[in-house]
Each structure stands twice: as structure tokens, then as C-alpha cells.
Amino acid sequence: MRKKISVNQLAVGMHLKEFCGSWMEHPFWRTAFVITDTKDIESILASSIKEVWIDSSKGLDVAPGETAMSEAESEAQVEAELNVAASSVREVAPVSTSVELARASRICAQSKRAVSSMFQEARMGKAVDTAGAKKLVEEITDSVSRNPGALISLARLKTADDYTYMHSVAVCALMVALSRQLSLDEAQTRSAGIAGLLHDLGKALMPMEVLNKPGKLTDEEFAIIKKHPEEGHKLLLASTGADAIALDVVLHHHEKTDGSGYPKHLKDSEISLFAKMGAVCDVYDAITSNRPYKSGWDPSESIHRMAEWTKGHFDPTIFQAFVKSLGIYPIGSLVKLNSGRLGVVIEQAEKSLLTPRVKVFFSTKANDRIKPEIVDLSRTGCPEKISSREDPAKWHFADLDELWSGMTGPVA
Template sequence: MLKKISVHQLGLGMHLQEFCGSWMEHPFFRSSFVLTDPKDMAAILGSSIKEVWIDCDKGLDVAAGEAAVSEAESQAQVDDEIKQMAAGQRQIAPVSAVQELERAAKICQRSKQAVLTMFEEARMGNAVDVDGAKLLVEEITDSVSRNPGALISLARLKTADDYTYMHSVAVCAMMVALAKQLGLDEAQTRSCGLAGLLHDLGKAVMPMEVLNKPGKLSDAEFTIIKSHPVEGHKMLLGGVNVDPIVMEVCLHHHEKTDGSGYPDRQSGDQISLWARMGAVCDVYDAITSNRPYKSGWDPAEALRKMAEWTKGHFDPKVFQAFVKSMGIYPVGSLVRLTSGRIGVVMEQTGKSLTTPSVKVFFSTKSNMRIMPQLIDLSSPDTREKIAAREDPAQWRFADLNELWSGLPGVIW
């Protein structure tokens, strides 16, 4: 039986079922475990969490005579919360990118550590904590609902060493945004987010010297890497009631519509919608991220090249929806306006894919930096338009990421 109690009522031997509040407010990736370590008790008491749910059937109860929410009331609250989540009744108010970026940065930091822990557990042969992963997906989904560009763009700023872990976070966020663009329901959207988070789970058992090799893989090494979808699928099969969408994306996110993908060489309609979504999100983050053997492409340039690959690689309708969710010029893209000023895309305006909000900071006419100015290209008072994409590698603006994120030196 579940009970909601104050953290000050917690005792060793109790089965902690769930924290009341955001997973970012407590120091644990997992939220369902028996309290056996006094250090864990101290960490909970030192956090901002005030109440928790305990399961009296799996651990000790509160002391006799101590006040707690009644068992009947506890179960009723749990049932009501579950029903609200299933019905998609959680209301998330949209905010600007500037407002969401700082919160998204905290989510990225916690997410990286959570995924790192999850991969380490999988590497040791332990079962995947799907319930803990769902809490992470919920927080990421909320951020995407408030502003899709913030977390997705920040997750792109990963080091080559942390690519595997932050890649999972980025694909999770993009799968959520794409699901919303495709009009999927709340349950399907959460499943897509979880699928994005776990799609590369099989890489946990890949040899690190192959996974992080700073150069082209040999045929033998590539064969090893190509086994990661099957290995991840095996891990998920060992779990309990794992979502079929998660299983499908894990196994088939490297299939291509022309049948040249792996592991099953599926083609066309043989590839599920979920796997087609996973393929687009996976490739976009891969080519826009810095890897051990190459630097990432500019977001807008990446979309242009992916459009050239659509025939034979991606589902055209899914790719079109992906572009709509990201914008033709995603956040962080470097562009030149018709005035000759260069700026970085800050946010999509919702009115047109070609009229985002841009922060200009350099004049090509005077060849010097200018005072940064935010321009909403969708405003009827604005005559400026985007004239072309610019290659960040050619300009080498050292503070480019800071200009759009507002976060100095941000990198995961």
C-alpha cells in the first residue's frame, strides 16, 4: 500500500516508491528503492524534496501513531495522478527560449549523468531502470512543451567524449518534438521520448576503443558497431513490460527506406513509423555534433544535406514534419541577412519557417563586430530577410554558442 509522508518520517528499511516533485530536485536517478544507506537518507534530507511516496508492502511502514496521509487517500491520489498523466491533462505554458534555456541547461546536466549511470548499469549486466528513465523523459517532455528549441539546441553542444550519453538526451527531445508535430497523442509522445532515450542502449556493450575511435572504422569494427541495435534490443527484452515502441526504435532506427540499412534491411512501409522517426532524429544529432573524428555541421546546413538524402534514406513525410518541428534555420544556425549583417538564430517565431528571430552581431560591410541586436524577421515592420546560411568554421566566432544560449562556456 502506498503512503505519502514527510521526508522527516523516512527511516532505513522503507521502500521509497517516488519523490514528490521534479526529478531535478532530488539527488537520485532512480526513485524506487529500499533505503539502506544513511548517506542516502542525508542526501534526501539535504534536498528540496519535502514529501515522498513509500510502499508499505515492500518495506517498513511509518511508526505506529505517526500521522500520514491515509492509505485510502494515498491510493486515491496516486490513481488520480496516473489518470491525469494518461489523459494528457498536465498543462505546460509556453515560454520564450531565453526563459527556458537556463532551466534546460540544468536538465541537460542531470540528464547526462542519469544516462551515464544507466549505461554503466547496462554494461555491468544489470536490468535497465525503465521507471527511472520515464521520469527523465517526463522532465525533457515538459521542457520541449515550454519551448522546443531550447533543450534540443543545448543538447547539441556536447563533447566528443560525452557524445553517446548526450546523444540519447538530444534524440529523446527531438522525438518528443517530432511526435507533437505529427499529432501523436500524449501516451505515444512519451513512448517516443523514451524510445529516443534508449535507442542506443546497445552501445553500452560496444568496445570503448571502437566506439570512440578518432578515425574511420575498419570493416571489422563497423560490423561490431552495427550490432548495437540487436544488443540493445536483447537488453530491453530482459525487462518487464517494456514499451513496444521503445523496442521497435531500438532495433530498427538504422533501417533505410531503400532497404540498405540494418539489421534487417527493411524497406518502405516495412519500417514502422516509430523507427522512421528515430532514423531522422538520430542522423540529425549525429551530423550536427562534434565527434572524435569530425566537427559537427551547422544545423541549417545539416537539414539541407539531409533533404538531399531523403530519397532512399528517410521517409519524406516524416522528414518534412521534422523540419517543421526544428525550423529550416534551427536555433544556433549562423545566417547572413540582406543588409549584410551576420547573426545567429535565436528562436522560431511560429509564423514562417523562413522568419525566425535572429541576433545580429557582425557587419560584413565594415568587417567588424557590432552591438548585438535581436531582430524578429516575422515582424511586419522588419524588411530584413535571410540571404544565406553561413559556415561557422569559416568565421570562427569563438562565442557563437554563448551568443544564442546566453550561457558562457556551455558544453556537456
């Protein structure tokens, strides 16, 4: 029997059916589980969640004398809440990057905690909660709809320690943006997002000393890591309601069009559209992120290098769509204008990949900082244009990410 109770009534042994509130408000990846530890109750009490649904047929009931919503009331309330949820309008209207960054930051932080919990449960042998994944992907998809660059760019600001978890969030967002560029329908876009979120699930079973090694892997260690697609596929097969597209991407996102990838050495026509998408998104986030053994490359430099690898590595059509979804100069890229000023890209233009909005902050002629100014290169009559990409390592700007994001550190 389902009952709605106050979080203050929770006890070890109860089967928690559902939280009353958004997934972003509670600290758990799963939405239905038996409470086995008082620490779980403490975490719920510390959150903003005030009420939950329990199932007394699968766990303990409320203590004698305590009140709870009756079964009939519960069923009616469930139906009413589902009707409200179904009729609610998702916020997807386009907004500027600066507006979306704050919301995207909250989504990134909660997503990282959720993916971390998912990996931890996988290590403990628990089934993957694909229902929870769908809710998370919906939030990420809505953020990408409001502004494609905000969450994708923030997810790049990860530390080496949380790379595995934030990489999953970033690839999810990149897959959603690429799906939109390829004009896939909503169901395909949602599946692509789930696939991106779960693509590295098998790394949950890799030895931590190998996964987080602060240096180049030996041949033996790399052989171990190369098992993660098949291990992730097994984990996902064991879950309830596994998405077919996610299963495909988890297993095949390291395949290459020339057949040199793994684990099946598939060639061009043997690799699905979604696995080809996953390959591009996975590599881009990997090379732009800080890792235990190297610093990430500049976004624009990464696009340039990936273009050189297209033959034999990526599907050319999908890679071209990927570039259109991000821009030739993605957010965070350091560029030089024809005036001699340096700036960081803060937003893409709607009509041209070559004319983003840039925040200029340095004069190469004076070799000194200048007052930051936003230049819209797409504005009619704008005399400025990008003359070159610049290597951030050459200039040693410690605050480059802060300049475009307004944040002083990695996503929490």
C-alpha cells in the same frame, strides 16, 4: 507495508519505494530499489528530498522507537497525493525561447544524469526502469510544448565525453517535436519520446574503448558497434512493461529506405513510421554534435546535407515534417542578411520557415563586430532577409553558442 519516513531515518537494507518530490529533485534514475550502499543515502541527504516512502515488507523497517506513518495513514496519504498529482495542471503554455532556456537547461542537466545512471545499471545487468523513463519523457515533452527549440538546441551543446547520454536526451526531444508536427496523438507522442530516449540503450554494452574512440573506427570496430540495436532490444525486452514502439525504434533506427541499413536491411514499406522518425532524429543530432573525432556541423548546413541524402536514406515525407519542426534555419544557425550583417538564429517564426528572429552581431562590410541587435525577419515591412547560410568554421566565432543561448559552456 508502505511507510513514509524522513530521509534521516534511511538505512542500508531498506526498500525505497518512492521519493516525495519531483524526479528532478533526486539523483537516481530508479524510483524503487533496495539501498545497498551508504553512498546512496549520502546522495539523498545532499538532495532537496526530505521524505521518502519505504516498503518494510521488502526490506528493513525503521529502527525500534522511531516514528513512521502507519499503514492506514500511509494508504490514505498515497491516495491523497495521487489525487493531487492527477488534478495538477502541467505547464505547457507557449513561451519564448529566452524564457524556456533556463528551465530547459535544468531538465537537460538532470536528464543527462538520469540517462547516465540508466546506462550504468544496464552495464551491471539490472533491468531498465521504464517507469522512470516515462517521468523523464513527460518533463521533456512539456518543455517542447512550451517552446520546441529551447531544449532541442541546448541538448546539441554537448561535449564529446557526454555525447552518448545527451544524444539520448536530444533524440527524445526531437522525436516529440516531430510527433507534434505529424499530428500524432498524446499516447503516440509519449511512446515516440520514450523510444528516442532509449534508442541507443544497446551502446551501454559496447566496449568503452570502441564507443569513445577519438578517431575513425576500423571495419572490425564498426561491426561491433553495429550490434547495439539488437543488444538494446534484448535489454528492453527483459524489462517490465517495455513500450512496443520503443522496442521497434531501438531495433530499427539504423534501417534505411533503400535497404542498406542494419541490422535487418529492411526496405521502405518494411520500416515503421516510428523507426523512420528515429532514423532522421538520430542522424540530425549526431551530425550537429561534437564527437571525439570531429566537430559538429552547423544546424542549417546539417539540414541542407540531410536533404541531399533523402533518396534512399530517409522517408521524404517524414524528413519534410522534421524540417518544419526545426526550421530551415534551426536555432544556432549562422546566417548572412542582405544588409551584409551576420547573425545567429535565436527563434523560429510561427508562419514561415524563412523568417526567423536573428541576433545580428557582425558587419561583413566593416569586417568587425557590431552591437548585438535582434531582427525579427517575420515583422511586416522588415527590409531584411536571409541571403545565405554561413559556415561558422570560416568565421571563427568562439562565442556563437553563447550568443543565442546565453550560456558559456555545454549543458552541465
